[in-house]
Amino acid sequence: MDIKEQPIGVFDSGIGGLTVLKEILKALPYENTVYLGDTARVPYGIRSPETVLRYSFENTRFLISKNIKLLVIACNTSSAISLDAIKEMVNIPVIGVIEPGAKAAVKATRNKMVGVIGTEATIKSNSYTKAIKNLDKEISVTALACPLFVPLVEEGWTDGTIASLIAEKYLSNFKNSNIDTIVLGCTHYPLLKKVISNVMGSEVTLIDSAIETAGEIKKILKTSGLEKKKEGSPLREFFVTDSVEKFLNIGEKFLGEKINNIEKIQLGG
Ligand code: DGL
Secondary structure, X not given: OOHHHOOEEEEEOOOOOHHHHHHHHHHOOOOOXXXXXXXXXXXXXXXXXXHHHHHHHHHHHHHHOOOOOEEEEOOHHHHHHHHHHHHHHOOOOEEEOHHHHHHHHHHHOOOOEEEEEEOHHHHHHOHHHHHHHHHOOOOEEEEEEOOOHHHHHHOOOOOOHXXXXXXXXXXXXXXXXXXXXXXXXXXXXXXXXHHHHHXXXXXXXXXXXXXXXXXXXXXXXXXXXXXXXOOOOOOEEEEEOOOHHHHHHHHHHHHOOOOOOEEEOOOOO
């Protein structure tokens, strides 16, 4: 098979990575894609780095077996912990969501005060702070774990009183700071954009790592000559490690389109 025709592989701990796939499909609608959601073992955000690393390796091996030309680690937790190790493990381009999000935040901030929100594991890893400081060490970064945001979104409560109250409680930590930019450092948080923006005010810029990552993938494919020709209908494949029905129910909301061609697989021992 012509390498350009090979799919882009995307994995996440579950359905959240569909927010990243959605942006990839917007930016590169003609590319073939294969998505793996490790729904049997979600959430990753509360697990130890060793466990996240092991799961990420297994996901990578599975996608490599699907003959992918580029790997996207759509999960922020996984990107934070396993990006470097996975880059060593495979010989195709690998892209995580941290670096693109960090770059966009550095570009967006006017007063060099940036907030980052994510899962406990992502925040503990310090990856966003390191990536932002690497680009501009004068930027002050305040990082905050918002663990309740993931179950909230999974439940479909992305607006209304409960979502607002939880967002207000978490983000009160940011309220009296001068932060002008917040990185949504978790796959699920783009679905809470409206609520977060209501709490923080419209003058605070929200960075959606998914959009930035899709732009970065487009650039990599172009510069490495891996772009698929803009012809034929693209192949979309989905794999999950738990119930297909459950994935479809929420997944189509995340992706914003119908999901066909889905299969349940087993990973790990
Ligand atoms: N996909 C995860 C992330 O972006 C959120 C869900 C989880 O904890 O696994 O960090």
